Amino acid sequence: MSEARAANPTPPTPAFPDDAEASLQSVGAAARFVLRGETPAARLAGEALGVAAPGRINRAEAAGLRAMLRLGPDEWLLVADGEAPAGLAGSLAQALDGTPHSLVDVSARQVGFVLDGRLAARLISAGCPLDLRDGAFPVGAATRTIFLKAEIVLWRRAAQTWRLEVWRSFAPYLIGHLAEARRGAADL
Amino acid sequence: MLLIHCPYCDAARPELEFRYGGEAHVARPADPATVSDEAWAQYLYFRANPRGLHAERWRHIHGCGRFFNALRDTVSDRFVAVYEAGAPRPDAAETKR
Numbered sequence: 001m002s003e004a005r006a007a008n009p010t011p012p013t014p015a016f017p018d019d020a021e022a023s024l025q026s027v028g029a030a031a032r033f034v035l036r037g038e039t040p041a042a043r044l045a046g047e048a049l050g051v052a053a054p055g056r057i058n059r060a061e062a063a064g065l066r067a068m069l070r071l072g073p074d075e076w077l078l079v080a081d082g083e084a085p086a087g088l089a090g091s092l093a094q095a096l097d098g099t100p101h102s103l104v105d106v107s108a109r110q111v112g113f114v115l116d117g118r119l120a121a122r123l124i125s126a127g128c129p130l131d132l133r134d135g136a137f138p139v140g141a142a143t144r145t146i147f148l149k150a151e152i153v154l155w156r157r158a159a160q161t162w163r164l165e166v167w168r169s170f171a172p173y174l175i176g177h178l179a180e181a182r183r184g185a186a187d188l
Numbered sequence: 189m190l191l192i193h194c195p196y197c198d199a200a201r202p203e204l205e206f207r208y209g210g211e212a213h214v215a216r217p218a219d220p221a222t223v224s225d226e227a228w229a230q231y232l233y234f235r236a237n238p239r240g241l242h243a244e245r246w247r248h249i250h251g252c253g254r255f256f257n258a259l260r261d262t263v264s265d266r267f268v269a270v271y272e273a274g275a276p277r278p279d280a281a282e283t284k285r
């Protein structure tokens with residue numbers, strides 16, 4: 001296996017009929033970390049990242065292309081689109097030095113997509129049993145959940161814009177089922 | 189679909205996100221070497237399996253990842269109470285029925 005591929009593999013390209021109603025774009029390479037620890041660790045990581053650490057569970061905060069998603073009581077997913085993990089790992093480790101935590105580089109474990117458009121929520125609902133209406137899943141909400149048999153992280157970035165993170169080997173499965181849902185939603 | 193209230197997410201979430209974890213409040217003997225075979229077998233294999241309210245563990249595995257406990261009626265499948273891991277079985281919820 002080549003070193004470069006192991007370090008930062010190219011995300012799969014969505015095979016998706018792109019139009020104004022729904023589009024699916026790969027976010028490309030990104031740096032990702034899972035941070036486990038108490039609130040002080042999250043706050044320090046947020047400062048290093050330049051993002052306000054989300055105080056509530058299942059919420060996300062973003063600043064530019066960087067974001068923190070609080071996936072559990074003591075678990076945060078840190079994402080920096082377009083960045084290499086090495087530099088960020090250093091500054092995070094420095095900021096967290098002396099504070100109990102675990103920081104794991106998961107950049108190559110998963111890939112990210114942006115699903116956008118009027119039908120976006122309907123397509124996600126084809127495989128995800130969560131209530132995605134505004135009251136239950138407002139803009140800024142982010143959670144781990146499932147899409148059919150694949151575990152995903154779902155983050156509502158705007159009313160019709162959704163970020164999906166999925167483990168690499170499940171990406172073709174996710175893309176395929178979203179495309180299938182898109183065909184089924186053609187008349188909606 | 190059955191909705192289960194996760195005490196950590198503080199939200200009703202679809203059953204598909206959860207994994208069942210067996211009877212709750214089964215304490216592992218502190219010093220297994222001093223426990224008789226019968227008592228160890230009791231701990232390992234014997235469960236209450238009640239008809240009615242059952243205190244059981246659940247894990248929000250495809251959500252926040254946390255284990256928690258629930259009181260569920262095994263007849264109606266209704267969740268009477270959910271509570272965080274480590275908290276005692278809520279008797280108030282039973283007497284309220």
Ligand SMILES: [Zn+2]
Pocket residue numbers: 194195196197198248251252253254
């Ligand atoms: Zn939860």
